[in-house]
Structure formats: structure tokens, C-alpha cells
Amino acid sequence: MAQMTIAEALREALREEMIRDERVFCIGEDIGIRGGWGGAFTVTLGLEKVARERVIDTPISENGLFGVALGAAIMGLRPVADVQYGDFLFNAMDQVANHIAKIRYMSGGKIKVPLVMRAPVGATGRGAQHAQNLEATFLTIPGIKIVCPATAYDAKGLLKAAIRDDSPVLMFEHKLLYGSKGARSESGAVDASSDIPDEDYVVSIGKGIVRREGADVTIVGTLLMMHLALQAADRLAQEGISAEVIDPRSLVPFDWELLEESVRKTSRLVVVAEGPKTGGIGSEIAATVSERMMDYLTAPIQRVASPDIPVPFSPVMENFYRPDVDRICGAARKTIGD
Amino acid sequence: MAQMTIAEALREALREEMIRDERVFCIGEDIGIRGGWGGAFTVTLGLEKVARERVIDTPISENGLFGVALGAAIMGLRPVADVQYGDFLFNAMDQVANHIAKIRYMSGGKIKVPLVMRAPVGATGRGAQHAQNLEATFLTIPGIKIVCPATAYDAKGLLKAAIRDDSPVLMFEHKLLYGSKGARSESGAVDASSDIPDEDYVVSIGKGIVRREGADVTIVGTLLMMHLALQAADRLAQEGISAEVIDPRSLVPFDWELLEESVRKTSRLVVVAEGPKTGGIGSEIAATVSERMMDYLTAPIQRVASPDIPVPFSPVMENFYRPDVDRICGAARKTIGD
Amino acid sequence: MTYSSKFSLALYRKMVLIRQFEERVKYLFLEGVMPGTIHQSQGQEAVPVGVCAALKEGDVITGTHRPHGQAIARGLTVESMMHELFGKADGCCRGKGGSMHMGDLERGMLPAIAIVGGGVPIATGIALAFRLRKEPRVAVCFTGDGGVNEGAFHEGVNMGAIWSLPVVYVIENNLYAASTPVSQAVKLKKLSDRAGGYGIPGVTIDGNDVLAVYETAHEAVTRARDGGGPTLIDAVTYRITGHSRRDPCNYQPEEERKEALQREPIRRFAERLLAEGLATQAQLDEIHLAVDAEIEDAVESAKAAPDPKPEDALDDVFA
């Protein structure tokens, strides 16, 4: 048992999987350079000690490197490809959306694509091109599993599950949750560290978790928003509102059962997601829950999300962009007050 | 007044706008080659006669050509950039999502981006990489207006409005609605031609239209799905069900007023959209209507969409992929039966 | 170099098989029996046939949106391909791929990549897998002349170059990208001049001379296998059919087309074989007959084969 940050837990997952399975390798920009940082957020730091040739530093060529990872995955290796900021997934979008997500299907199921993609998300004072939450965008692309760890425990377990999965898995990681240290630390970071068991474990892709039990309203959120939801639940408790917090952990596949069970109990739902409200994760969750459970709901589902704007730089405006505890509490109250 | 197909109406819009405003130019692959087809679907055929230098054939470089269009737009020109198939927007995704959608915002509003993007969508027997409906994906990217003409009248009017707009506008066009002729005709095409007025007109971006009035259930859909919705309404009428068909025409901004007015009347809603159900256009519409109008709804909103799969090639499976009149009718009945 | 009659006739047969396959498919398509759209490669046969003749079992090719010739050259059966074109459940991609995604990894060809340039990084990645596993295998990436202008080409070739991977990039240069002449898309006399920008060898060859293609490919493949890194081969050929569907090719100057027909690879090779005494006219005729029969069988069998079930569409998304 050891206390680890998400960055450390991810690194451990990679290290253990690289040792366990020779087919596993990491590929990305600045991930294994001697004297470097181990990627933008230190996750791959030192992994070249496991196997120098399995930590592959690429030129700045996102579409290329995801295509290279795809080619290697098709041939039976198990690459873990990353971008320094999720926003650069758009540079790789052709490979990710047109090839990685589809080639198994196009082959009639004859090909496997055991490929993990890692992408940091979240607004963190860097302006519009290093800030986006891309979960909703990739939700529109069938053929990729999507996971979103909010804790170090889940980060390690989900990454291991992803590496062992025979399908493409995209992991979104939140910059404010990494717990990166030293020169790579983030201001405004939230502690997401966990006690990590010494023994090997995985967190199943597609399984959510109840983070806090409650009776009056269900709040669902991933990544940073899960932590804000917990803070909101604390505050609501002081007002006598008992909020249940659900962390789906995976977006594809989604643990509808867990969420439905919660909503059957609370009859109220708040969906929190960083990123534009329109077309957001919250829309999918709200639509599906409404469709399946209209009779259980006693109030309209509330979506707490960002406005439909690019991410502004100035902290004043960025804080306005990012959903916060106040707004989550307000939405929860609204489901109850209505 | 002349009867035109969508391809012809779009061509007329481009011709007239190019004549009206010297700043307007077309840029794309194979759009103005002598002896060529005027783009993949004949839309730009012959436009080089208006001004040779304003019909620019590019190498196969989607990200590059959208970036070039952006640069020109920033300098005050009014480019109309196209991809041959919407799927290739993913090749251009960095320019479209990270630059075109954001640079005005990043400049603090000092820059204008009068840029039109055109992209054919829809499954048409070409397999997974020439088939996607990308409306939902781009809905997740703030900073781009999105229009989806279902008729030749709207195609012309919306394209003119888009060209005159000072913001980026992305027009999705459905391959089965173009009415392309000769060597470029499509099997399975649906007639979307209209009488086009001789005089100049625009269709305002953000304004929907009631395509058919009805009392029992509202069916909303764009592009090909609008036509299938009308067919479904015909069939439902024979069963004594009066369906109202709404064509929002624009997705961003969306004419919520029109839709809400309809739902207030019918109290039931079916949303039809080609493309995967999860994260689809239907999810956004359902979530928003549920949020705003829960008390008016007498049945859960039904989403008719494609399954969450890449587009299969074989016609048998492709027909299963594409929402059809049967499924729309089934969904409408379900809202009423429940 | 001189080659055995057996080897030469095998090349000849492959080229004829491609030509006749394409002709038959075109006819089926124009008849309206065949769904979808098609990109065909009549006139370009010498490129994939010459290249694939230089490959060993275990080598892997990536194809383009114009993959029929590449697939046949690599060894897919015309039967499995014809079934795929008809969207049948037992096609080489079980009806999910279609013309543009023809391929069968077991036969050494990835389902073709119909996004222009998209296959370049993927082929590079296949080569990376060979390197990491220390397997003496080679990846060959086919692209068109238009494909060299995609960012994916740039990124993929550069990575192949810096890591000296066992991969060969072959430009099936038919002088047009759809309707766009190569001279309008690139400011170079020879596309192989792109190679210098990546620090790898590049060569422009007559892509209608199947033996020249074979020899060049053999050298490049051998170098790749021996750790010498990638080569860019610009094989100049011509498409003597439409770009797709019912394209009348009005953008190809008449004069140019006439000349191209003179240089078309199959007749040229036949003449050479006859001249060098490597084949008799009777042998060649026999090949044509056998090929036609093979294709006809494939058509009949494809027409009779069962369609997939609609719900089969739901399978094969995840492993």
C-alpha cells in the first residue's frame, strides 16, 4: 500500500504492464528524453529504464504517431500513445476517428486494435488551445472506449484494464488532478491521490462507482467534476440535502445500471461536466435517463456545464467557464425546489 | 422561378455571391479543374467562368486548405472551403476546431472569420470512411455556426446567408439530396429540388421551419431525415396520427422557440438523426427539451438514430444503419401509445 | 537481369488478372448490379504486381482507395474480393468494408485505407512492430501521387526515416489525383525529390515496366529488410480508366491518353515476353482464358452467396 498521485499511479501502471507484457510500449512526444520531464505531466518519467526501446519519442506529429501506434497495434503490439494536451487529438483526428475507431469494423472483425490513447484535458490558464474537455466530442465516434479516472486508484486500474483490452481505449486525464510535482506542478490542483494496493488490480472498463451515498438527488460527474460534486455534496449536506455522487469512470461503455439505480432512489439528477453545455456529456446522460426513466423523475434533469465558448485565458473568465461548487449546489437545489 | 436540385441551387448561390462580392472565392479539391466534375458532387461546376482565380484547386491537403481559407478570411476575403466527403473534416480538424472556431475569441473579438465550410454527409454505399454524419461531432465545438439544408430553396438561401455572415459557418449537405446528375448521380437519392425565386433571397441562419403541421406528435429532423419524417407523417396520417414535422435547418444557433412551440402543442417529440445515437443531435435536442418542457411532455422523447457503429458497406447492413420511415413511425406510435 | 519464363509468366498472369477483374467489375457496376462506388486501376497493374513480387510471406502492404490491383497483387483471391464487392457475408471483410477497404491481413494486406495518405503512418507503425519484435519483415505502403501532399504522408515518412524502419513507400503515380494533374499539386519534376527532405533515398521509375518496378522494389525491400531504412519509389504510370464510377476523364488530354495507351504495361510486357522467347502466344492466350474463367467463377459465386443479416452490422465494433 502506498499513497500515490494520479501521475504516479499511471506511471506505475505503465511500468508494471511493460514488465508484465513485452508487447506494451509507450509512444509520444518528449516522453522518454534523457533529462526531460517524462511527457508534459511526468507520467512516463523513468520508464525508459524498463526498456529503452519501448519508450518511443516521436517528432511533433500527432496524426503520424497515432497512425504509427495503430499500425503497431494491428500487428499485435500494445501501444500506449499520448498527446501532451488533449487539444492535439484534433491534429490526430483522422487517425483516431477514421482509422483507429473503424479498422476492426472495416475488416469484418478480423483485426484487433489493442491501443491505448491518453489525453490530458481541462482548463488550466493556458488559453483556448490547451484547455478543452474533449469527452463529448469523442463520444460521437463509435469504436473507441472512453475512460475518465478521477482518483489515482482508478487511474492505475483503468489504465491497466485499457492496456489489456483488445479494443482502442481513450483515457482522458485531468491536468488539475495529476498531482504532478516540482517544475511540472499545476496551480489550482486538487488532490486525487489514493492508497494504491501493492498487488496487481484492474478497474473494469464500463463500471461506475457510488462515491457518496445520498437520498435526495443524484449528482453525476467524472474527473475534476467528480471532486467538485463531492464538495457540493458536503455543502448540501449542511443544508439538509442528501446528495448521492456517482462517478461513471467510463463513458463508453457507460454504467447505466448504476446511474439508473441511483435515480430510482433519488428521483432527481444533476449532471456535471466541464466543457460546453451544448452537445456535452450531460446532454447524452440527460437524454438517456429521461428516455428510460421519465416516470421516476420528479424534476427536470439539470446540466451543469461550461458556456458554449472557447476557453478564455484570464483567470477571472476561466473560473466563470469552469463549473464550480456553487453552480452544482444551485442545480441540486433547483431539482429539489421545483 | 426555376426548378433546381440542391447541387444546382448551391452552385447558383456561389455564382451569384461571387459576382456580387469580389471577396468571395471557392477553395477545395477538384473543384475547378478543366474537364473535371466541379467537386465531388458537381456543386462548383463552371464557377471558374465567373472568375478563374477565385476557384482554387488545392492539392489533397484538407488541414492545409482549411488553414489557407482561414488565413484569407482573417484578411477580409470570404472563402467557401469544401471537403469532398465530410469524413475528411477529420483531416482538417485542427484547423477547424482549434483555429477557425477559436481565433476570433482568442483575439478578444478583434478578428472576424467570414469563412464558409461545406461538407457532404450521409451513408451511401461507400463504407465507413466516406459515410459519416458529423453534425453531432461539430456541435461539441463552440465557435462555428452549423446549417443543414434539406431543400434546394434552403440550400441556396442558407449558403448565401453563410457567405454574408462574418462568422465561420459549416454547412452539411446530404449526398442523397444533391440531385447530382449524370456520372455523379447517386443511387437511392431523394428529390429535394425546389422552385427557386429569380430574385435574391437568404434563409436566416438559426431559423427553423414547420414542414408539415400536426397535432399529436412533433417529429424533428434535418437533411435526409427531414424527408423521411415527412414520409413517416404521411403514413402516420393514414393511421389517424397527426404528426407535425419541424426542420430546424440550423443546428447552431438552434431555433428552440419554434420547436418548443410545436411541443407545447403536441406534447410529444420524436427526434430523428442519421448517425450514432450516443452523443447524437437527438441527445442534445432531447436533453434541452426535457430540461425546459418536462411538464408539457406526456411521453418520453424518442430518439431515432443509427446504432453506435461505424457505417457498414453492404447495402443490407447500411439500410439497417440508416434510420428509416418504419422506425420513425414506430417511435411516433410509441410516444402516443405510452 | 533476365528472368525465368515461370517468374515472368506469373507476373504477366497477375497483371492480366487485375486488368480483367477491373474490367468485369466496371461492367457489373455499370449494369447497376454492384453497390457503392469503385476506384479502378486499369493501366497501373505493373506497379502493385512488380512491387508485391519482391515481397515475402509475412510482409504486409497497406492499400489505397484504389486497392483492387494491390489486393490481387498481394495474393487475395478474386473470389473473396468479388464477394466483398457484392457486400456478401463471406467477402474478405465480411461485407463491412467494400471496394475501398479491400484487404485481408492474413494474406499480407491491411484493409485498404480510403483516406488519402492515411495509410502512410500506419505502414510505418507496422514496420515499427517488425523492428520491435526483431522480425525480418517489411511493410510496403502504397499511395497515390495526390497522397504525397497530405500531412499524414509527411509525418509517416519522416518517422520511418528517422528510425530507419523496414518500410518502403511506393507512389502509384498515375499523374492525376482524381482530376487534378500532379503538376498542379506539386512544384517538382519528380516526386521522388520529396525523399531528400526526409534524408532517405528516392527514385522515379517507369511504373509501366513491371520488371523495372520489380527490380527497384526488390532493392528497396532488401535494403529495408537489412536495416537500411525506407525508400521512396515514384512509379510513374497512367490510369486508362475513370477515376471512379462513370468518369469520362475529360481532364486527360486526348493526346496524352493515346500515348499512355501505347505505354500500357500488359501489352508491353507481352511483346517483351514474346520477343525474348520467354512465352508463346498460346501461353499468353491460355492465361487470358484461365483468368477470365477464374473471374467468372468468382462472379457467379458472389451472386449466389448469402447476404449478411442486417443485425450483423452490430458486430465487430469492439474485440
Added chain:
Amino acid sequence: MTYSSKFSLALYRKMVLIRQFEERVKYLFLEGVMPGTIHQSQGQEAVPVGVCAALKEGDVITGTHRPHGQAIARGLTVESMMHELFGKADGCCRGKGGSMHMGDLERGMLPAIAIVGGGVPIATGIALAFRLRKEPRVAVCFTGDGGVNEGAFHEGVNMGAIWSLPVVYVIENNLYAASTPVSQAVKLKKLSDRAGGYGIPGVTIDGNDVLAVYETAHEAVTRARDGGGPTLIDAVTYRITGHSRRDPCNYQPEEERKEALQREPIRRFAERLLAEGLATQAQLDEIHLAVDAEIEDAVESAKAAPDPKPEDALDDVFA
């Protein structure tokens, strides 16, 4: 060539202004007063200063994620930049851009593009607009050595080349892409060898010699303005600060850094100015003092300037 004292001192002043601005910003950042992250250009000043000295009013540059030097060289005021860095409502991007999107089109610089390579097609498009409007203006695109490996670079440069547009592509080659040495990302001795693949002239120069940069840029800009098409300039320099934030640069060999400090452009140019009698030490000292005062004023004014209102975030999405 010899240059007037006035011209030379203007170049010198710009370089010092960049250096001191960057140093001050670094300090503010490490103090924790400044939000966000920063990419700084200490040591690279000669490149943007030399290049921008060759530009006229009306010319437009695109910048990178490391844009402070480019912005100052092009003529943005340090005040408007400092306000932007502090996220203030009257910053050059009204607080919406920040360090990585520094720019002001009215001053001839697009908001910087922080997606590596992303500015290349955009600059090409700006040049296309000049061409279509028949304006005698030139676009200059800055990129890093890492940027040349992006697909966007390839596509953008190729279009500039085939259309012979008035655009100059300048590689601020500081030998590293973040932590990655250029030698690991490209298999070329000189990055200018990429130019041949596009059929345009390319040249590698000492990017720490501000006059060499100026002369090369002047020639390229003149050629571009006169219809001669693009040039690729590989200006070799060195980053004598961290890549971003608190980067200790452990990936730069100590020896290399020491040498680089010897070749750093400002002292070098000072020595030359003194040696050639184009400036006195007193003049140089005065410049340093004036620059420091200018920057200090900007800092004070930025600290005092009003923040945007939170809801201002909702503006400026659509025109």
C-alpha cells in the same frame, strides 16, 4: 553590407527589449503573480528582430507558442502584452488570449498560434489574400524546428510553393522541440533541406547574427513581394532559458549550453557595434536603462489595470 548606427541601434534595442521583457516575465511568473504558463525566447532574439526589420507596414506575421519575441519584434507594445499576460481587459487580446496567443492584427501580427505547425497554412492563406487582392504585402510564418514535422507545415508550405505566394517560412531553430533534440526528429544535417521537397529555395543561417538574419530575410521578403514565391529560412539559434515554466533544461548538455551562451546574440551584436564604432558603451547602457523603465511601467500599469468581468467570457464567440 554596412548599416547606419540608427538602424543598428534600433535592432539592438528590440533585442534588448525582448530579453528584458522575458526576464521580467520569468521573474513575475516564478513569483506566482502571473497566471498560466509561459514559453520564453531568451537567446533567440536575433531571429524575430532580424526578420521583422525586413518587413513593411501591412506585412503580417504569424507567431508560435513562443511568441513574445515575435510580438515585440513586430511592434506590439510591451504594455499591451504585459496586460495580456496578466489577463487584463485591455490586454492585446482583451485577456482572452494570454501568453500563447499574443498578437494584434492591427500591428501586423495574428494572435499567435499555439498548436505547433498550425500557423503555416494560415500564413499561406494570408499570402493568398494578398495575391488575390493584388496587394504588395508579404506574410511571414514563424515556426520552430519541431514544427517542421507537423503535417500542417507540409501542406501549408506546399501550397505556398505551388502558387508562388508572397510568404516566407522562418524556422526559429533553437535545436530543441521542447526537450527533443532536432537531430532526433529529423534525419537531415540542415532543416533547409526540406525546401527542396517543395521546389522552393531554402537556406540555413546563423540565427544569432541579427544582421545575417536581416539580410537573408530581406532577400526572401523582397523575392516574395516581387512574385518570386516563398523561401524557407532555417535560422539556427539557441534557447538559453527553459522550454516553459520552471524547466531546468537537463536535456541540454552543459558543454553545449556554455558554448551557446558564448554565441548569444545580444552581447555578440553589442561587441560588433562597439568594434565597428556604430555605438558607444554609453549609448548601449542608455538603451538598457530605457528598456527597463519601459518594461517596469508596463508591469505597474498591468498590475493596476482592471480585470475583465467574468461574463465578458461570453462575448467574442461570433461576430
